Amino acid sequence: PTFLGILPSRKKQGEPVNGVAVRGILPESPASIAMIRPGDRVVQLDKTPVADAAGLFDLISRRRVGEKVTVHVDRGGARQSLVAKLAVVPSEVPAVLESEIITAPDPKPADLPKTGRFNQKLPGHDQDFWAYVPENYNPARGFGLVVWIHPGSDTKEADIHDLWKPVCDERGLILVGPRAKEIAGWNLNEAGFIEAMVKHIQEKYNIDDQRIVLHGFSDGCGFAYHLAFKYRSLFRGVVASSEPLKLRPPENRPDLRLQFFLSCGDKDNLYRQVQQTRSRLAAMKFPVTLSSVPDDGHNYPPIPVLDAIGRWIEMLDRI
Numbered sequence: 313p314t315f316l317g318i319l320p321s322r323k324k325q326g327e328p329v330n331g332v333a334v335r336g337i338l339p340e341s342p343a344s345i346a347m348i349r350p351g352d353r354v355v356q357l358d359k360t361p362v363a364d365a366a367g368l369f370d371l372i373s374r375r376r377v378g379e380k381v382t383v384h385v386d387r388g389g390a391r392q393s394l395v396a397k398l399a400v401v402p403s404e405v406p407a408v409l410e411s412e413i414i415t416a417p418d419p420k421p422a423d424l425p426k427t428g429r430f431n432q433k434l435p436g437h438d439q440d441f442w443a444y445v446p447e448n449y450n451p452a453r454g455f456g457l458v459v460w461i462h463p464g465s466d467t468k469e470a471d472i473h474d475l476w477k478p479v480c481d482e483r484g485l486i487l488v489g490p491r492a493k494e495i496a497g498w499n500l501n502e503a504g505f506i507e508a509m510v511k512h513i514q515e516k517y518n519i520d521d522q523r524i525v526l527h528g529f530s531d532g533c534g535f536a537y538h539l540a541f542k543y544r545s546l547f548r549g550v551v552a553s554s555e556p557l558k559l560r561p562p563e564n565r566p567d568l569r570l571q572f573f574l575s576c577g578d579k580d581n582l583y584r585q586v587q588q589t590r591s592r593l594a595a596m597k598f599p600v601t602l603s604s605v606p607d608d609g610h611n612y613p614p615i616p617v618l619d620a621i622g623r624w625i626e627m628l629d630r631i
Contacts, residue, residue, distance in 0.1 A: 313566055313597055314375050315401040316383070317341020318348060318631050320365040322412065325452045325518060329364045331355040331386065338630060339406055346396035348383060355391075356384035369631045372398065373566045401599040401630075405573075409623040411483050416448040424451070425516045429473060434512060439505050441490040444473055445517070446481045453484065456523030456625055457513060458551075459506065460489040461539070463532040464497030468612070475615070479622040485523070488513060498535040506539055510546060522629040525549040527621075529612050534558060544568045549628050551575075551621055553613050556585035557592065564597045572600040573624050575617050577608030 318341075321333035332354040337344050348354075354362050358381055362368045375381060375398055383394045417424070427447050433440040449455065458480070460472055469489055476487050490509050492498045513519060524547050528536035533555035540550045541562055551573045564570075572593055576586040583604070590602040601624060603617050613621075 313401045313569065313599060314372050314377050314379075314398045315341065316372050316381075316396060316398060316631050317343035318354070319627060320368070320629060320631060322454055322520065322629075325454075331362055332365050332368050332631075334385075335412070336410065338402075338627065341402075342396040342399050343383075346383065346394045348385060348394055348396070349387065352385040352387050352392070354383055354385050358382050365629065365631065369569075370567070372631055373569075403594075403599070403601045405601055405603075405620050405624045406627075409626050411622075411626055412453070414446075414448050414450055414453050414484050417450050417452070421451070424449070434505065434509050437505050437508060439491060439493060439502070441488055441509055442469055442473075443489070443513075444477060444480060444487040446484070446486070448481070449486075449517070451518045454518050454520030454523075456483065456485040456525065456628075457510065457519050458485055458487045458625070459510065459524070459526050459536075459539075459547075460487060461498065461506075461526060461528040461532040461536040462489065462492070463528070463530040464492075465495060467491060467495075468529070471612070475612075475618055479618055483622045483626055485622075485625065486513065486517060486519070497531060500535070500538060502535075503539055503542055507543055507546065520629075522548055523625055525551060525625055525628070527551040527553075528555065529553045530555050530610070537561075540570060544570065549573065549625065551624075552589075554580055554582060554586070554610050556582055557589040561593065561596060561598070566597075570598060571624075571628060572598055573603070573621055574600065575603040575605065575613045575621075577605040577611060579607060579609045580611075582610065 317338040319336035321335040334352045357371045427445045429444045526536040533552040540547045549571045553575045593600040
């Protein structure tokens, strides 16, 4: 997949769209080398006008790696034409990536949905889920959504909430944890419940559809992979920790970009298989990152890796 290296500004609810405002530039990217700057507004690529981020992504995805493009930007009211040589989507996550500052609405609307941690039964289903919504949730801003697919025999709810709460608060993410019917683990026929739960959250909250992510650990990853490939138009990323991909992936679809973040301890017995998963996905042109945890076995990833996952989710909408 081709890559320019810009992070588009996220549109506020009701805000008109005219081109693609740049909220950030990824380091050492074609955009950085071409001297595109945060605050620029991309209005044209070569001879084609750019209406919004989806249009720019489509134009870039149709070009080849190594191809040169002329990016026309509006910079402070003046037109600039900058030449960029497109590259492949990098596998590295920047060590530093600023997040958007979101403030709670003031005054607080009377119909503001629940914030904090809560449990809820999904209407029309006999299963429930728990969720964490940052207290600064603002319906004028799109929030990312992380769907935690727990492993068999242990939902790890308290640990996952405590570990992810600061990441959610910093990055503008909502965390939801659906509960399997049987504590032993997930059944593939529960996929419809997960889809319905995500759509329910989308109805209640302003969700950024470019940052809807499945996250699994150990044997929970198998169901996360299944969901990602089954609902390609819904999920944009998979975070799989300490478990290889065991099913055969479908063909990559650039129009429905699906990205992967894998993590595993280098002392885990599954580490070599996770490395093979990375190679397998990369060969199919899926953007994939592998974070190896030194001297660690089959454990949930440590806080530095969670911070990297937060930065990775922050840039899922990169172009």
